[in-house]
Amino acid sequence: MQLGKLLGIIGIILISVFLLVAIRNYFSNSQITNNIVKEVDAGAKNNGEEQIVDLSVKNYNYYPNTINLKYNVPAKIVVDTNKVRGCLQSIVIPDFGVRKFVTAKDNIISFVPDKKGTFSFSCSMGMGFGKIVVS
Amino acid sequence: MSIINKEAECDNCEPEHKHHSSSKLIFKVEKSMIKTAFYNLIFLILIETIAYFGFFKNIPDFFSKYGYYLIFLVIAVVINSIAIWHIKAYRHVFSCTTGMMIGMTIGMSSGFSIGLIVGATNGMFIGSLAGIIVGIIVGSYAGNCCGIMGIMEGMMAGLMGGLMGAMTSVMTLNDNLAVFVPILMISVLAMIIGLIIMIYQEEISKKPDVHYHGFELLPFITVNFIITLGLTFLMVFGPRSFLFG
Numbered sequence: 353m354q355l356g357k358l359l360g361i362i363g364i365i366l367i368s369v370f371l372l373v374a375i376r377n378y379f380s381n382s383q384i385t386n387n388i389v390k391e392v393d394a395g396a397k398n399n400g401e402e403q404i405v406d407l408s409v410k411n412y413n414y415y416p417n418t419i420n421l422k423y424n425v426p427a428k429i430v431v432d433t434n435k436v437r438g439c440l441q442s443i444v445i446p447d448f449g450v451r452k453f454v455t456a457k458d459n460i461i462s463f464v465p466d467k468k469g470t471f472s473f474s475c476s477m478g479m480g481f482g483k484i485v486v487s
Numbered sequence: 488m489s490i491i492n493k494e495a496e497c498d499n500c501e502p503e504h505k506h507h508s509s510s511k512l513i514f515k516v517e518k519s520m521i522k523t524a525f526y527n528l529i530f531l532i533l534i535e536t537i538a539y540f541g542f543f544k545n546i547p548d549f550f551s552k553y554g555y556y557l558i559f560l561v562i563a564v565v566i567n568s569i570a571i572w573h574i575k576a577y578r579h580v581f582s583c584t585t586g587m588m589i590g591m592t593i594g595m596s597s598g599f600s601i602g603l604i605v606g607a608t609n610g611m612f613i614g615s616l617a618g619i620i621v622g623i624i625v626g627s628y629a630g631n632c633c634g635i636m637g638i639m640e641g642m643m644a645g646l647m648g649g650l651m652g653a654m655t656s657v658m659t660l661n662d663n664l665a666v667f668v669p670i671l672m673i674s675v676l677a678m679i680i681g682l683i684i685m686i687y688q689e690e691i692s693k694k695p696d697v698h699y700h701g702f703e704l705l706p707f708i709t710v711n712f713i714i715t716l717g718l719t720f721l722m723v724f725g726p727r728s729f730l731f732g
Contacts, residue, residue: 355706356702356703356705356706357706359706359710360703360705360706360707360709361710362709363704363705363708363709363712363713366709367534367712370537372717373536373541374537374538374540374541374542375541377541377542378540378541378544409702411538412661413660413661414661426719429623447553469677477658477663478662479657479658479660479662480661481661485633
């Protein structure tokens, strides 16, 4: 019974403090913001001899999510292992025979996109995925 | 002391401590439970709305990132807390088997639902941690009605539920998680309704003397307020895994 009353008093105090801070924030417009970055598409850098794509993670998935490549030009996917962690490090591109677990020391996936079309890539567990568009 | 004397005595005492014969108690506690759940739901929705305008309004993509899951956080807190309210209203009448069932169901449902929701915004580590902590505390408290066996069952189910909830969330992030969460919450609600029916059929309707010992509304709402707001701020401003960029 004593605990119930104590909890009731604590509740009234906490709810009052919460309301006061919320009202003050609302009128002073000094709200807290977190550092969410909106998704922006990114493509491959092409130096004529090879195409280089930087692959990272954003919004629970690979970023960029769609990779545009040129047909028959060797491609290199450079994986940012500081962000690509866990099962996402095990990258599978079935149509180009790629299956690689990237590490900090070996973070480049090389292949030649010798087929035109849209192909999928994913992590080995299928939790992260994306598309490769070869044109 | 006879039941009649107890009732007469308790007509003058505080409303949360009454004795009744089970025939007079048909759905009395359950009706009171539904009323409490409704007040609790309205209160928590109001708190989340105030929190949005007071703290989260300037966060870009708030609804898709957090708001959607905060709705289910409120629902999860209401479902699990009201199940505890119902169990604690009958705290002295349970057998050990029923107590273990209670500990397991409440531990699993609370751990799983909190792990699932926090995991959807913060990832595996924080989601599991929140699910395990809530699941173990709530499960052991609910299972306490029949002693150490219920407590152990509640703790184990809380641990398992917390891990499973966060894991489910993280593994379905790119596979219709937004659709999966309401389906899972409906499943949790169905299990809790089943538990309430089980308690009534197996324990309450068979006993000649039932001890009714409900919670006061203010302390009950206070605990829900602290849990909901704590988890809300954890979901919005807490640390998150690499998956969330």
